[in-house]
Amino acid sequence: MEADRLEKPVRTLRKGLKSLHRDPAPDQVHKLRIGARQMESVAAALLPANGKKARQLLKTIKPLRKAAGGVRDMDVMKANALKLAETPGSDSLARLVKYLGSTRQESAAELLDAVEHRRKSARRRLKQFEKRVESALKAEDSGTRAVKMEGGVRAATAKIQNALSRWPELSAVNIHRFRLKIKELRSLLQLERDSDAGFVRALGNAKRKIGEWHDWQQLREIAGEILSVQEDRALLMEIDQAVKRKLQEALTASNTLRRKFLKPILIFKKTG
Numbered sequence: 001m002e003a004d005r006l007e008k009p010v011r012t013l014r015k016g017l018k019s020l021h022r023d024p025a026p027d028q029v030h031k032l033r034i035g036a037r038q039m040e041s042v043a044a045a046l047l048p049a050n051g052k053k054a055r056q057l058l059k060t061i062k063p064l065r066k067a068a069g070g071v072r073d074m075d076v077m078k079a080n081a082l083k084l085a086e087t088p089g090s091d092s093l094a095r096l097v098k099y100l101g102s103t104r105q106e107s108a109a110e111l112l113d114a115v116e117h118r119r120k121s122a123r124r125r126l127k128q129f130e131k132r133v134e135s136a137l138k139a140e141d142s143g144t145r146a147v148k149m150e151g152g153v154r155a156a157t158a159k160i161q162n163a164l165s166r167w168p169e170l171s172a173v174n175i176h177r178f179r180l181k182i183k184e185l186r187s188l189l190q191l192e193r194d195s196d197a198g199f200v201r202a203l204g205n206a207k208r209k210i211g212e213w214h215d216w217q218q219l220r221e222i223a224g225e226i227l228s229v230q231e232d233r234a235l236l237m238e239i240d241q242a243v244k245r246k247l248q249e250a251l252t253a254s255n256t257l258r259r260k261f262l263k264p265i266l267i268f269k270k271t272g
Contacts, residue, residue, distance in 0.1 A: 006191060009038040010130040014123050017064070020115050024108060026075040033072050036065035041187035043129065045156040057129050060122045067107075067114040074104035077219045084238055092232040099226050153188055160185040165262040170254050172217075172247055178254060179210040202257045209253040213246035 013035035021028065039061055043054040078100040086093040164181055168174060186203040189195040220239045227236060 006042060006133050007130055009035055009042060009187075010126050013039055013061075014126045017115060017119050017123055020112070022112065024071065024111065026072070029068050029071045029075065029108075029111070033065060033068035036061050036068060037183060038187045039126070040065065041184045042153075042191065045153045045188055046133070053125070053129055053132060057125045060118055060125055063114050064111075064118060064122065067111040070107040071104060071111050073215070073218060074100055074107055076215045077222065078104065080215060080219055080242075084235060084242075087234040090232070090234070092227060092235040096223055096227065096235070099222070153191060157185065157188045160188070161262065165258065167258070170251055175210055175247075175250060175254060176214050179207055179214070182207045182210075182257075196261075199261045202261055206250070206253040206257045209246075209250040213243065213250040216243045216246050 012031065016028070016032040016035050019028075020032065024032075040058060043057045043061070046054055078097060081093065081097050081100060084093055160181055164178070164185065167178055170178060182203050186200060186207065189200050189203070216239065220236075220243050223232075223236055223239055229236065
């Protein structure tokens with residue numbers, strides 16, 4: 001594990017918090033959300049070596065990540081909705097897109113409020129965390145702490161990989177939770193130079209495919225709430241077909257990942 005691989009997500013998130021616009025663009029929100037998620041994975045893995053500092057950072061970042069996620073979800077669902085075909089003589093799609101746009105504005109306001117209240121403390125704690133990690137990894141007199149930190153990351157990586165390898169048969173019921181674990185594992189593997197590049201790519205592909213399915217699933221739920229089963233049937237059926245297609249793609253990518261890369265890892269506990 002190298003200092004620069006830990007510093008990059010820290011600096012990316014600090015920059016994102018500092019430069020967030022009053023009307024944040026989809027790409028800006030996406031980077032903020034990814035940065036927050038990566039830092040959560042890193043901080044959680046380093047808890048044994050950083051204790052209170054890491055917990056404080058996690059407590060500060062989580063609300064920011066969730067708020068950014070709310071905006072990002074609306075951005076993706078609106079983009080997906082605009083790919084659908086409008087039924088001649090129907091305003092189904094227009095009403096759905098309008099609703100998503102309105103909800104996006106509300107979510108963006110919540111994100112801006114969350115950032116406004118936590119920007120200073122989050123950026124300060126990120127900087128402190130960066131310095132602490134850098135010192136532990138580079139200073140000659142911090143060898144013990146560095147070993148603990150690296151050991152914590154590797155232990156977390158092995159634990160997640162083992163859980164994924166033992167996951168029950170994948171289905172619409174559990175594949176989203178599977179994706180959350182994939183994201184966490186991928187974030188940790190990217191901290192190490194010698195990680196298997198093919199494995200990391202396979203994780204990324206499965207993560208993307210499951211994410212696409214989940215986005216369409218969410219769109220179907222919203223459409224089902226605001227549209228009429230009778231009057232908007234054509235659009236609802238089109239969305240439903242997309243959900244089924246995306247689920248199959250997600251299952252294929254995830255099962256390929258498991259078959260090629262995920263084998264049970266035995267973790268032995270000390271006794272006596």
